Amino acid sequence: xxxxxxxxxxxxxxxxxxxxxxxxxxxxxxxxxxxxxxxxxxxxxxxxxxxxxxxxxxxxxxxxxxxxxxxxxxxxxxxxxxxxxxxxxxxxxxxxxxxxxxxxxxxxxxxxxxxxxxxxxxxxxxxxxxxxxxxxxxxxxxxxxxxxxxxxxxxxxxxxxxxxxxxxxxxxxxxxxxxxxxxxxxxxxxxxxxxxxxxxxxxxxxxxxxxxxxxxxxxxxxxxxxxxxxxxxxxxxxxxxxxxxxxxxxxxxxxxxxxxxxxxxxxxxxxxxxxxxxxxxxxxxxxxxxxxxxxxxxxxxxxxxxxxxxxxxxxxxxxxxxxxxxx
Amino acid sequence: xxxxxxxxxxxxxxxxxxxxxxxxxxxxxxxxxxxxxxxxxxxxxxxxxxxxxxxxxxxxxxxxxxxxxxxxxxxxxxxxxxxxxxxxxxxxxxxxxxxxxxxxxxxxxxxxxxxxxxxxxxxxxxxxxxxxxxxxxxxxxxxxxxxxxxxxxxxxxxxxxxxxxxxxxxxxxxxxxxxxxxxxxxxxxxxxxxxxxxxxxxxxxxxxxxxxxxxxxxxxxxxxxxxxxxxxxxxxxxxxxxxxxxxxxxxxxxxxxxxxxxxxxxxxxxxxxxxxxxxxxxxxxxxxxxxxxxxxxxxxxxxxxxxxxxxxxxxxxxxxxxxxxxxxxxxxxxxxxxxxxxxxxxxxxxxxxxxxxxxxxxxxxxxxxxxxxxxxxxxxxxxxxxxxxxxxxxxxxxxxxxxxxxxxxxxxxxxxxxxxxxxxxxxxxxxxxxxxxxxxxxxxxxxxxxxxxxxxxxxxxxxxxxxxxxxxxxxxxxxxxxxxxxxxxxxxxxxxxxxxxxxxxxxxxxxxxxxxxxxxxxxxxxxxxxxxxxxxxxxxxxxxxxxxxxxxxxxxxxxxxxxxxxxxxxxxxxxxxxxxxxxxxxxxxxxxxxxxxxxxxxxxxxxxxxxxxxxxxxxxxxxxxxxxxxxxxxxxxxxxxxxxxxxxxxxxxxxxxxxxxxxxxxxxxx
Numbered sequence: 001x002x003x004x005x006x007x008x009x010x011x012x013x014x015x016x017x018x019x020x021x022x023x024x025x026x027x028x029x030x031x032x033x034x035x036x037x038x039x040x041x042x043x044x045x046x047x048x049x050x051x052x053x054x055x056x057x058x059x060x061x062x063x064x065x066x067x068x069x070x071x072x073x074x075x076x077x078x079x080x081x082x083x084x085x086x087x088x089x090x091x092x093x094x095x096x097x098x099x100x101x102x103x104x105x106x107x108x109x110x111x112x113x114x115x116x117x118x119x120x121x122x123x124x125x126x127x128x129x130x131x132x133x134x135x136x137x138x139x140x141x142x143x144x145x146x147x148x149x150x151x152x153x154x155x156x157x158x159x160x161x162x163x164x165x166x167x168x169x170x171x172x173x174x175x176x177x178x179x180x181x182x183x184x185x186x187x188x189x190x191x192x193x194x195x196x197x198x199x200x201x202x203x204x205x206x207x208x209x210x211x212x213x214x215x216x217x218x219x220x221x222x223x224x225x226x227x228x229x230x231x232x233x234x235x236x237x238x239x240x241x242x243x244x245x246x247x248x249x250x251x252x253x254x255x256x257x258x259x260x261x262x263x264x265x266x267x268x269x270x271x272x273x274x275x276x277x278x279x280x281x282x283x284x285x286x287x288x289x290x291x292x293x294x295x296x297x298x299x300x301x302x303x304x305x306x307x308x309x310x311x312x313x314x315x316x317x318x319x320x321x322x323x324x325x326x327x
Numbered sequence: 328x329x330x331x332x333x334x335x336x337x338x339x340x341x342x343x344x345x346x347x348x349x350x351x352x353x354x355x356x357x358x359x360x361x362x363x364x365x366x367x368x369x370x371x372x373x374x375x376x377x378x379x380x381x382x383x384x385x386x387x388x389x390x391x392x393x394x395x396x397x398x399x400x401x402x403x404x405x406x407x408x409x410x411x412x413x414x415x416x417x418x419x420x421x422x423x424x425x426x427x428x429x430x431x432x433x434x435x436x437x438x439x440x441x442x443x444x445x446x447x448x449x450x451x452x453x454x455x456x457x458x459x460x461x462x463x464x465x466x467x468x469x470x471x472x473x474x475x476x477x478x479x480x481x482x483x484x485x486x487x488x489x490x491x492x493x494x495x496x497x498x499x500x501x502x503x504x505x506x507x508x509x510x511x512x513x514x515x516x517x518x519x520x521x522x523x524x525x526x527x528x529x530x531x532x533x534x535x536x537x538x539x540x541x542x543x544x545x546x547x548x549x550x551x552x553x554x555x556x557x558x559x560x561x562x563x564x565x566x567x568x569x570x571x572x573x574x575x576x577x578x579x580x581x582x583x584x585x586x587x588x589x590x591x592x593x594x595x596x597x598x599x600x601x602x603x604x605x606x607x608x609x610x611x612x613x614x615x616x617x618x619x620x621x622x623x624x625x626x627x628x629x630x631x632x633x634x635x636x637x638x639x640x641x642x643x644x645x646x647x648x649x650x651x652x653x654x655x656x657x658x659x660x661x662x663x664x665x666x667x668x669x670x671x672x673x674x675x676x677x678x679x680x681x682x683x684x685x686x687x688x689x690x691x692x693x694x695x696x697x698x699x700x701x702x703x704x705x706x707x708x709x710x711x712x713x714x715x716x717x718x719x720x721x722x723x724x725x726x727x728x729x730x731x732x733x734x735x736x737x738x739x740x741x742x743x744x745x746x747x748x749x750x751x752x753x754x755x756x757x758x759x760x761x762x763x764x765x766x767x768x769x770x771x772x773x774x775x776x777x778x779x780x781x782x783x784x785x786x787x788x789x790x791x792x793x794x795x796x797x798x799x800x801x802x803x804x805x806x807x808x809x810x811x812x813x814x815x816x817x818x819x820x821x822x823x824x825x826x827x828x829x830x831x832x833x834x835x836x837x838x839x840x841x842x843x844x845x846x847x848x849x850x851x852x853x854x855x856x857x858x859x860x861x862x863x864x865x866x867x868x869x870x871x872x873x874x875x876x877x878x879x880x881x882x883x884x885x886x887x888x889x890x891x892x893x894x895x896x897x898x899x900x901x902x903x904x905x906x907x908x909x910x911x912x913x914x915x916x917x918x919x920x921x922x923x924x925x926x927x928x929x930x931x932x933x934x935x936x937x938x939x940x941x942x943x944x945x946x947x948x949x950x951x952x953x954x955x956x957x958x959x960x961x962x963x964x965x966x967x968x969x970x971x972x973x974x975x976x977x978x979x980x981x982x983x984x985x986x987x988x989x990x991x992x993x994x995x996x997x
Contacts, residue, residue, distance in 0.1 A: 043437045043477065050441040054448045060518040062656040063451040064859045069463050071507040073444065075500020076471060076493065078891070082898050083496060138973075140913050142966055169492050170471070171478030 020161050020178035027181065028094035030116065031164065035177040036088050038081060044172035047077060077172055084173040087166045090116040091123070091137070096144060098159065098185035100311070106130070106148040107185045109159045114142040122168040128160040151187040154275065154318055159183040186318040188279055189272065195280035196246065198258050198290070221245040257291040257303050275317045282313050296320055333432050339486060343476045344430070344439050345375050347469035348423050351443045354450035354462040355420055360405060363417045370424025394425045416449045436477050444470055455859045457851060467497055499898050506890045510883060513863045515652065530608035531569050531768050531789060535580040537733055540768070541724045541745040544819060546786035549606055550770060551614060552852050554781040556600035560616065562772060563815050564666045566792065566803065567614040567784060569769035571645040577684035578733055580751060580766050589644030592618035596667030602626050604659045604856050613640050613648040614769060616664035617803065623648060623660035625864050646670055657860035672763065672796040680763035680796070687734040687755060694759035704762050704797055708804060711756050715749065715809040718742065722811035722822055746807040750791040753806040757795050764795040772818050777845045781852060787819055911977055912964040915984050919957055926993035936962045947996055953986040
């Protein structure tokens, strides 16, 4: 936005008017002529070119009926322009919900489209970074529209500018309009692919070790990752020179609440690795229905359980290091 | 966009494209070569047949160029040239078929739509009749259908919707089309050369050989139509002067190539004013009754009598009217003639019109003998006409062929001929006797329309007569009238003996078929005048009628833009109105809201139907059931019922609204 603030006020205003670069729309936006653009499609251009050639032919050979046919077709093309415009004009768009997703996935945003009178057909709604979807609105109907945006990086993800377009009825013209709502979703960090097991719970490491000795069965090996507990390392393999592996046990979950503490992770891990591990652990804790607390620099979530808690924790990870609560 | 362009054509799209191409090809059937029409149409139909081998064929990539090349070569061979209008039209006729045969994607579909539409315009090169106009209408319908089908990707789309919607758009576009038709500036001449296209139009030519006019007499085609300001002249005065032929090579008459301007004839009687609407004939001459005493001018303008030149035409020294442009489009002009007028003969007239080639010796001897026996030129002419009348000369459309010395053979052996034989032989006899004479061609006669407000002059009225200098003035003699007097009084059909191939409309009897043809001609005349003949001049006249004199192109552009804007607003407004009608549940809901508002309960703008009805139900507990029902039904209808449920829900809503008490009872019931 720095470019906008650098230019004079009226340029910024017009830029916003034309391109809707800033998320300045308040709901609901009713698409009107000031917002709707319209240009011929390739098929429309081809037909207009043909009509121009027909016109030149009629002029050259003074074909009155040639003029008549040419203008009849031109009238139809012009009426198609109005019909395409009308298909878009009057639609009310409001923002509903922004979703959440793990990085690498698709973040769901929901808009609401109201037909505002006429029936609408073939309205294409496309976010900037995601697949377009086609909507049909019967007369007077309101429909939720779910848009999926590629969640590429952890953090906040604004929906950005959405393009509504339509080339109904004859595919000769494409009308489009931009709406840009301040709708922002959160992208969680990608959970670590094969994280070490959750840290021991509050029953204490002694009890845990006993449990491990009593009922744990070796389930397999996986490659060692920094931060794996020393007592899990497959030392025999290391001794053979086969590489570093970590032993996995069945039923090694243990029980009781877990503390996920930034400070307790191995000191060599970088920020993103820590967040990825926490994300994986939060999912694991939920799977094992164990309560957990989360402590990041500047953030502390008290020990709790459930979907709301999980979401709060993941959002904290998503927004780290910007610790403000998510709305 | 790009993905959609390569989508394969669905069967519905293919069918619409075929319809468009066939509609565009059909009107050209009569003007294209038979093999071109057959093959071009067959190619379109073949594509519709379920021939799997053809569709899957690997040759497809080569098929188009190969077939197109063959078509081009064949057309080049048939015409002898290629780069002209007609061969190109016929090539396009074949090309759309070939292209359709191998079209697979919607992008190719778009190309075919454009080619087909252009092909549809080319039919007007050959005919602009009312029938041609009707034949173009299916093209518009098919064009809309093809575009609508190409615009939807659904494989099984409803063809009825694809028919109805573009038709509605076309209807909406008609007002704009009419305004453009009227206001769009017309050109006086062509943008690029059309010289190769002037051939093959029926009409008189600048040469007259035995047989050329009788051939023309077989045609019922209209040459021009005339509306008279006063009463039409009597049949024997209906001589429409055309090309004057003064040069004779022993067999063929042709015009002198000098185009000197001449002086008007001296009027010796009242003038006759009339307006001619002439069919295009690809030549320069304009026809006028003998003798023109004014220049052709636009019907709305006053006659400009300043001299023998005007914007439109000029008068030659031999009293022909020549247009400044080749008459390639229907032209309309007002003309003044004097039926009694005299044209003085000049020195050069006399010199030019005495020359004879050395053949036809018997005629020359006959002429000199006869001239020696009578006292004056006038007596000589009377003697010649008397000989035509008394000897067994026969007026016929099918004279025997004459080889060497055709005038001798005609006068002394066969004695059977058509007007060109009589006029030619008559002039030869006069020149041989030292009287300057020349052949005049044109039309003689004309039939009044059924209600008598205009006269139709047909190609079958083509005629040739003679002019001779007597007493220093040119005088008209019609030797055909000596042989067949009824030709002049009552037309070709009356003059020819039974069994001659007289064209249908030139026959004498008035059958119901002929009456239908005359009715049809009345319509065609209006069509020709109003639509086909709408050219620069008519456009200027029309604008002048509305008070716009010499509209500047910028003003015209502003006018067209203004009309387009008005039209857009009208179409958008009309649709808004239309949209309000198609929303029954909203109308019912507004009705309920109004009723409750009158009863004292006004819906807040942010209040949804359920909340509002809940509030109403609390206020009128005795009617809470129907009120709640209306709210829930309306909400359900508004926010997405399945399509098949809609009708049922809507009728339930109607019933529930009907069950609500009126505003007065509601007010009383609180």
